[in-house]
Amino acid sequence: MSDLPAVVVGLSGGVDSSVAIASLKAQGYPVVGLTLWLMKGKGQCCSEGLVDAARLCEELGVPHHIVDSREIFEKYIVNYLVSGYASGVTPLPCSQCNRLVKFGPMLAYSREQLGIDYIATGHYAQVKYNPTSDRYELWRAVDRHKDQSYFLYDLPQEILAHVLFPLGQQTKAETRALAAQYGLHTASKPESQDLCLIEAHGSMRQFLDQYLPSQQGEIVDVHGRVLGYHQGIHHYTIGQRKGLGIAAPEPLYVVALDREHNRVIVGDRATAGRRECTVARVNWVSIPRPTEPLTATVQIRYRTPPVPVTIIPDPNSEQVQLEFAEPQFGVTPGQAAVWYAGDRLLGGGIIQPFSTPTPEPLETRVAQV
Numbered sequence: 001m002s003d004l005p006a007v008v009v010g011l012s013g014g015v016d017s018s019v020a021i022a023s024l025k026a027q028g029y030p031v032v033g034l035t036l037w038l039m040k041g042k043g044q045c046c047s048e049g050l051v052d053a054a055r056l057c058e059e060l061g062v063p064h065h066i067v068d069s070r071e072i073f074e075k076y077i078v079n080y081l082v083s084g085y086a087s088g089v090t091p092l093p094c095s096q097c098n099r100l101v102k103f104g105p106m107l108a109y110s111r112e113q114l115g116i117d118y119i120a121t122g123h124y125a126q127v128k129y130n131p132t133s134d135r136y137e138l139w140r141a142v143d144r145h146k147d148q149s150y151f152l153y154d155l156p157q158e159i160l161a162h163v164l165f166p167l168g169q170q171t172k173a174e175t176r177a178l179a180a181q182y183g184l185h186t187a188s189k190p191e192s193q194d195l196c197l198i199e200a201h202g203s204m205r206q207f208l209d210q211y212l213p214s215q216q217g218e219i220v221d222v223h224g225r226v227l228g229y230h231q232g233i234h235h236y237t238i239g240q241r242k243g244l245g246i247a248a249p250e251p252l253y254v255v256a257l258d259r260e261h262n263r264v265i266v267g268d269r270a271t272a273g274r275r276e277c278t279v280a281r282v283n284w285v286s287i288p289r290p291t292e293p294l295t296a297t298v299q300i301r302y303r304t305p306p307v308p309v310t311i312i313p314d315p316n317s318e319q320v321q322l323e324f325a326e327p328q329f330g331v332t333p334g335q336a337a338v339w340y341a342g343d344r345l346l347g348g349g350i351i352q353p354f355s356t357p358t359p360e361p362l363e364t365r366v367a368q369v
């Protein structure tokens with residue numbers, strides 16, 4: 001009998017989680033596979049993922065559980081996305097899904113149904129216990145290109161204390177080599193490129209179009225001049241530069257989404273740059289909440305490089321104010337800002353809507369004259 005604790009491994013049917021469970025098993029951990037059934041559609045997280053995960057567990061000779069999580073996925077992710085886009089923000093579903101749909105419920109199921117106290121996933125990130133601070137710290141993965149720590153910033157200490165990331169210290173190439181070495185049928189599965197919802201529905205636009213009706217409106221500049229038309233403000237993101245469908249001599253960025261008048265407001269680079277923003281729903285991970293301002297680097301999107309920032313805690317709330325050393329162009333309400341000291345993830349939260357002065361619609365101004 002192994003002295004190692006039993007671990008429940010979240011399986012999506014993809015190569016990363018397949019190698020995560022096979023590696024833990026090879027190290028002597030008693031393992032159980034668990035797949036959350038998240039939505040209907042094609043691709044992982046749907047029936048295809050369930051079948052691949054079941055087949056993998058059969059090959060490995062380990063138990064496999066499937067938990068129908070479609071209802072909580074609908075409640076916490078689909079509704080969150082649809083209401084966010086409808087109100088003019090661009091929500092980040094992955095960190096919320098990790099906390100509320102995946103890690104929290106997986107650990108609860110493991111404990112309550114299986115009496116198992118540890119869970120693992122195929123995420124590329126590392127958890128390190130710091131005995132001095134008595135905190136479970138989150139660190140970037142060794143494979144910087146695959147690092148997924150950004151999406152995990154919202155995990156509380158109670159969960160991090162019970163999580164293993166078996167792939168955090170290896171490269172994706174090593175994962176693929178191990179998949180072949182273990183003879184896993186998932187070894188040659190292509191990399192998932194995008195958000196699971198996008199894989200299942202084709203694009204975010206196609207997904208949203210099922211819920212939010214098209215509603216034509218104006219694309220205007222910061223003076224209220226009409227430059228073009230759109231089919232719904234939910235197709236746009238603050239900071240967006242490409243795909244605006246308007247010809248202009250200089251690059252234009254979306255600087256505000258005016259829900260009240262169903263308008264997209266665009267501006268030049270100088271208008272689009274932001275030096276600060278407010279971040280709410282902050283989760284402090286590797287350090288406790290500071291009382292003094294702190295310098296760090298911050299990522300305002302998954303794929304943007306970290307940039308220098310000062311984080312100013314609000315004495316009266318859990319919010320913080322971020323002050324960037326240089327103006328940033330993709331500061332998008334609804335997305336996560338996640339700050340680091342080197343490779344150590346300190347904390348993160350959700351960027352709050354900011355007030356960009358929006359011009360009065362033309363007819364209102366004409367009426368006032």
Ligand SMILES: Nc1ncnc2c1ncn2[C@@H]1O[C@H](COP(=O)(O)OP(=O)(O)OP(=O)(O)O)[C@@H](O)[C@H]1O
Binds near residue numbers: 020044102123
């Ligand atoms: N439906 C699910 N049920 C259980 N665990 C899941 C599910 N989807 C994802 N996970 C876990 O979260 C990890 C990261 O998921 P993500 O969607 O980012 O996939 P990925 O990085 O492409 O990994 P994989 O190759 O395993 O699909 C997975 O490796 C897996 O452990």
